[in-house]
Amino acid sequence: xxxxxxxxxxxxxxxxxxxxxxxxxxxxxxxxxxxxxxxxxxxxxxxxxxxxxxxxxxxxxxxxxxxxxxxxxxxxxxxxxxxxxxxxxxxxxxxxxxxxxxxxxxxxxxxxxxxxxxxxxxxxxxxxxxxxxxxxxxxxxxxxxxxxxxxxxxxxxxxxxxxxxxxxxxxxxxxxxxxxxxxxxxxxxxxxxxxxxxxxxxxxxxxxxxxxxxxxxxxxxxxxxxxxxxxxxxxxxxxxxxxxxxxxxxxxxxxxxxxxxxxxxxxxxxxxxxxxxxxxxxxxxxxxxxxxxxxxxxxxxxxxxxxxxxxxxxxxxxxxxxxxxxxxxxxxxxxxxxxxxxxxxxxxxxxxxx
Numbered sequence: 001x002x003x004x005x006x007x008x009x010x011x012x013x014x015x016x017x018x019x020x021x022x023x024x025x026x027x028x029x030x031x032x033x034x035x036x037x038x039x040x041x042x043x044x045x046x047x048x049x050x051x052x053x054x055x056x057x058x059x060x061x062x063x064x065x066x067x068x069x070x071x072x073x074x075x076x077x078x079x080x081x082x083x084x085x086x087x088x089x090x091x092x093x094x095x096x097x098x099x100x101x102x103x104x105x106x107x108x109x110x111x112x113x114x115x116x117x118x119x120x121x122x123x124x125x126x127x128x129x130x131x132x133x134x135x136x137x138x139x140x141x142x143x144x145x146x147x148x149x150x151x152x153x154x155x156x157x158x159x160x161x162x163x164x165x166x167x168x169x170x171x172x173x174x175x176x177x178x179x180x181x182x183x184x185x186x187x188x189x190x191x192x193x194x195x196x197x198x199x200x201x202x203x204x205x206x207x208x209x210x211x212x213x214x215x216x217x218x219x220x221x222x223x224x225x226x227x228x229x230x231x232x233x234x235x236x237x238x239x240x241x242x243x244x245x246x247x248x249x250x251x252x253x254x255x256x257x258x259x260x261x262x263x264x265x266x267x268x269x270x271x272x273x274x275x276x277x278x279x280x281x282x283x284x285x286x287x288x289x290x291x292x293x294x295x296x297x298x299x300x301x302x303x304x305x306x307x308x309x310x311x312x313x314x315x316x317x318x319x320x321x322x323x324x325x326x327x328x329x330x331x332x333x334x335x336x337x338x339x340x341x342x343x344x345x346x347x348x349x350x351x352x353x354x
Contacts, residue, residue, distance in 0.1 A: 014277055015270035016071050020046070022113065022292050026299070027073045029112025030105060031062075037101035040078040040092035047071055061092075077105070082330045103314045106307050113296030117243075118236040120289040125224065125232025129282040133220040135172040138162060140219040148215020153203045155191065155216060162197075163190035172218035179205050183212035243293045251301075304336025 024046060034041050040061045047067035054065040061078075079086050079093030086095055094102060124130045141159045144151045161169050164178035165187050179187070186204045190197065205212030227235060269291070276287035299307040309332070313324045 011270050011274040015273045018273050018288055018291070019269070020071055020073065022116070022288065022295055024073045025112050025116050025292075026109040026295060027075045029108035029110070029115075030077070031075045032112075033105040033108035034075070034077050034094070035062075037097055037105060038092060039094055039097060039101070039105065041075060042078050043076040044073075045076075046073045048074075082326045099314060099318055103311060106310045106314065107300075109307055110296035110299045113292045113299075114240055117240045117289045117292040117296070120285050120292070121239050122232045122236040124282055124285060124289075125227045125235055126229055128226055130222070130224040130227075131279075131282045131286045132223040134223045135218040136221045137171045139169050139172050139175050141216045142219040143217045145215035145217075148213075149203045149206055150214040150216045153189075153201050153214075155201075155203075155214075156193070158193070160192040161189060161216075162192055164188075175218075179214055180211045183207040183210060185212070187212075189214075240289075240293045240296075243290065244297045247294055247297050303340075304332045305334075305340060306336065309333065309336060 027044070031041055031044055042061060043063050043065065045065050045067055047070035049068035051065045052068055054063050056063045077094045078084075079090075079095045086093055088096065090096060094105070097105075121130070139161045141150075141155060141157055141161065143157060144155050161175055163169055164175055165182060167174065167178045169175050169178065182205045184204065184207050186202050188200050189203055190200050192198065203214050205214050224235065272287055273284075273291075276283040300311075302308045302312045313329050317323050
């Protein structure tokens with residue numbers, strides 16, 4: 001256990017710290033790619049506002065600083081701001097570099113987030129601490145709620161429910177399907193205990209909001225266990241990809257429904273981070289991995305102001321063999337920033353008051 005997070009302030013601090021680390025890594029990807037292609041990086045800042053600490057290595061053009069509001073981070077690459085005066089003869093400016101160098105520099109931030117997610121999955125895999133669990137099959141009872149219909153009928157932890165209302169039961173989903181419509185109705189269940197079938201028992205599911213429940217929970221099994229180095233390496237590539245597909249499917253569904261339901265704002269994200277912090281280091285790292293994938297995926301979306309939006313303009317340049325109008329591109333990205341801020345305010349309001 002990392003310690004129980006109770007105070008709202010501490011939840012905010014741990015959430016800010018977690019997100020800041022992931023965004024520092026994201027901006028670090030941009031920085032490393034820019035320097036690798038010989039671009040001049042003027043500033044690498046952790047946070048915003050007045051500078052509290054700064055350091056400029058000897059012979060380096062980059063000022064590394066920590067600002068008064070230590071939330072998020074940014075990298076200032078020379079020539080990247082459309083309002084800057086660009087010397088066409090300066091080889092270290094962003095716009096004077098080739099298409100590939102600029103595209104790689106833009107994509108390097110999301111790539112850094114995906115690499116971080118892969119490293120977390122690999123580390124959890126080789127240490128056998130991957131937290132995801134799934135219900136066991138067959139349907140084995142993990143806990144019996146005291147004074148519930150199941151407890152009154154004599155069900156015990158470790159029992160295996162193999163039949164309910166004449167239906168074969170393999171998992172907890174099938175048990176729920178067989179039990180939910182039977183609220184208040186005596187129902188026959190067949191149970192095995194220690195490998196031996198017990199005489200059929202009659203249980204009357206309690207009515208819980210119109211759904212029948214007998215008061216048992218299913219035993220949960222580790223989804224990933226004893227993977228080894230090779231399997232962990234494969235999972236570190238496959239799992240972030242699978243999560244990206246799931247997140248894209250979720251976004252597509254929200255667009256079809258024209259709803260922001262399902263988008264997690266800062267409040268929801270803070271609750272996820274705080275809950276995982278309370279659950280221990282593996283669960284905390286798992287949530288960081290999930291957020292890192294989401295951050296990488298989100299930034300690659302072809303939307304103005306995001307890295308993906310900038311890559312769209314670079315794609316146009318590659319196809320048309322000429323650059324997009326700078327004023328037009330700047331206006332498009334400005335619109336994107338305003339729109340994204342509006343969505344963030346909306347989902348935050350909904351998380352707090354909805």
